[in-house]
Amino acid sequence: MNIDPEKSEVREETVDADSARWMSRRSYLTLLAGFAGSVAGWKWLKSTSKTDNTPWPLREAFQFNEKVSNAVYSPERLSPTFPESRIDPPRQNGIIGLQTAFDPVTWRLRVSGLRDGAPAEFSLAEIKAMPRTEVVTELRCIEGWSLVVKWAGVAMKDLVKLHPHREDAGFLGATTPDGEYYVGLDLPVALHPQTLLCYEMNDEPLSYPHGAPLRLAVPGAYGIKHLKRMGSMAFAAERPPDYWAERGYDYYSAQ
């Protein structure tokens, strides 16, 4: 090839030194203004009023990301599954909502927001009588670690087949019996085929530190949504409160 593309890029011009100096100064001033603007923008961001402990522009960004995520969301995409030989020793990472005394004998799961109107109550035996689903998948914590866990329980989508939710439901909220810990899930995430009302972990009945008698397993979302010791849940048209979202985290938190 005879034509060197680079050489055609070389443009030269001769100007007087003063105007070169002036052009140079103008460029530096632009850069300086850019940096001043960046610093001012950063300070402004830090000073904005907070929505749920996050500066509102960043909360808006979370919500924008949620819209994008929802637009491309497919319940058919599953959290990767693993052979049972890959199961890791479990790790306990949260005790909020587990510190109040409660009676496992009289425990019932209370479900509201059903199509019938009246809330329903289920004993653990009644829940175990529903179709069982098992999944060996990753539990991914918002902190960065992940573990392979085997969950067993009732798929939320199966429970909903037996007990349909109200038609205008867009969310599912769940809380511990003492109301100390609570999560909200977008309905598509709650009804993801791998979302379980879980009563068995790694082939053993759920232990108390891991949320006995019943907990949420939401492989399509971060660990913060895997509420332990579930007391009640409600299908809702409006967003239910969420413990960690109130403390500055993304409400959606679906992966």
Next chain:
Amino acid sequence: MASEREKPDSKTVTLRHKHPLAIRWFHWLNFPLLTVMIWSGLLIYWANDVYHIGIGTWTWFEFFPDAFYKKLGVPQRLAEGMALHFAFMWLFAINGLAYVLYLSISGQWRCLLPKKKSWGEAWAVFLHDLYLRKTALPQGKYNAAQRISYTAVILMAGGSVLTGLAIYKPVQAGWLTALLGGYQTARFLHFWLTIGFCAFFIIHILQVIRAGYNAFRAVITGWEIAPQAKEKPEETLSDNAGNP
């Protein structure tokens, strides 16, 4: 560096256009954006700081010592880190994508991508930079080592976006996470790419200092002052003459 002084008896200088306006904007926008991404990434990483350099349980260097975190005020800011990271990721990615698009459409990629001979030449540049070789190779806008490292840093940025997406959406983008070796492997790569950016930054700054003011100014103004014609070595005009 070539003399940038105008001749004492002359009031004119010859400007050689070097960096187009668009590239200068992409470059200087990327600087604060990447800074915010690395900073917020550090706030996130603190929550589960598992990486170190060493063999097995023996650690030569841990990422990062507590004193480092304390000095920077990193601890207990995971939520803030995530909020920043997942907002600024868009700006970082858009600016990077615009840069790549501009390179491909404008033809500027020709100045940037390594050529066949760049791989061999980079070694000579390396030796010259370490003062182990006296003469510098003739070069166009970028020398061989620059071509390789500036191209590498684009690939690294692409890698950061992809590994980032893989750990941000490991279910919905599960195919990508699987392609990258799984969740923890993608996280590992995401971390080391960031360390790579930091290493690039340090070397970049040192090289800018060495290259001198004329080259630095060119990234701000777009032009450098050409050496006076009579001093101009033949090579700078006919560089790449042997290029097929």
